[in-house]
Amino acid sequence: METIIEVSHLKKDFQNESAIRDVSFKIEKGEIFGFLGPSGSGKTTTIKILTAQLLASGGKVRIFNEDAKALKQPASRSRFGILTDNSGLYTRLSVEENLLLYSKLYNLPESSVKEALTFVNLYEERKKRISVLSKGMIQRVTLARAILHKPELLFLDEPTSALDPVNTKHIYEGLRKLNEMGTTIFLTTHDMAEAEILCDRIAFLDAGEIRAIGTPSQLKRQFGDDSLTVELTDGRKEVIGKGAEDAKQMFEWMQNNLVDRVMTNEPSLGDIFVQVTGRKLL
Numbered sequence: 001m002e003t004i005i006e007v008s009h010l011k012k013d014f015q016n017e018s019a020i021r022d023v024s025f026k027i028e029k030g031e032i033f034g035f036l037g038p039s040g041s042g043k044t045t046t047i048k049i050l051t052a053q054l055l056a057s058g059g060k061v062r063i064f065n066e067d068a069k070a071l072k073q074p075a076s077r078s079r080f081g082i083l084t085d086n087s088g089l090y091t092r093l094s095v096e097e098n099l100l101l102y103s104k105l106y107n108l109p110e111s112s113v114k115e116a117l118t119f120v121n122l123y124e125e126r127k128k129r130i131s132v133l134s135k136g137m138i139q140r141v142t143l144a145r146a147i148l149h150k151p152e153l154l155f156l157d158e159p160t161s162a163l164d165p166v167n168t169k170h171i172y173e174g175l176r177k178l179n180e181m182g183t184t185i186f187l188t189t190h191d192m193a194e195a196e197i198l199c200d201r202i203a204f205l206d207a208g209e210i211r212a213i214g215t216p217s218q219l220k221r222q223f224g225d226d227s228l229t230v231e232l233t234d235g236r237k238e239v240i241g242k243g244a245e246d247a248k249q250m251f252e253w254m255q256n257n258l259v260d261r262v263m264t265n266e267p268s269l270g271d272i273f274v275q276v277t278g279r280k281l282l
């Protein structure tokens, strides 16, 4: 396995406030890794440090096995893409003109613009000026710009925060396709469903610290119980475990055709977040 991002003991202090406290994690090539945390937990600060837009107060960040500062070198620029809320688009130019400028910067063929605009479902609106676009459309143009050069590594800060459900689904499908083609993705979100749908692994961030980290199913196993709720045809609801006595009881119900539905009692990511932080993910 090839490690693409390695963060050790990362710290960031702003004046008197500690925004990131001793954060460590590794991301392997081909992963979609999600930083899940409420507002103010340190997601944007982390992504800014990882993309060399902000200096850390302590710790180490290595991207592509080099110090994160190397991302500023022209040779590294084509290896990654970033989506953040500061769009940096030329508002008087059209969607297409903005992307054509970027395609020239990266020496890409013009066809890359059509491909990226189709990816974000904006090809039909390519002639519109940035100044007349909605927030969600601007987010999609910024995403198109981030993926224009099919980077090896993509940083996405809350990629669907301004999108409607149809475009959100479209973007999820596109990101999965990009990932299948080899792009490693680091994304931040406060949307548990998004983390569960997209991410291979998740870190729960709270007040600048990672409280839990793992695949969604590892986290559910670690923090959940493995009981089952059995709904019986006579209307009873019984909770059973996985021991021998419970298995015998289940067998008996099944023999007597009494089982209507069986459901696992695994916790949602939201339940786990409440369990590890003591507060809700809003």
Ligand SMILES: Nc1ncnc2c1ncn2[C@@H]1O[C@H](COP(=O)(O)OP(=O)(O)OP(=O)(O)O)[C@@H](O)[C@H]1O
Residues within 6 Å of the ligand: 014, 015, 017, 019, 037, 038, 039, 040, 041, 042, 043, 044, 045, 046, 190
């Ligand atoms: N430039 C700055 N100066 C001072 N404090 C800052 C600065 N940037 C961030 N902070 C503080 O650091 C903490 C983490 O902020 P950050 O923007 O990383 O959170 P977040 O998880 O991305 O939140 P959101 O989901 O609302 O974007 C917050 O308490 C914020 O006020």
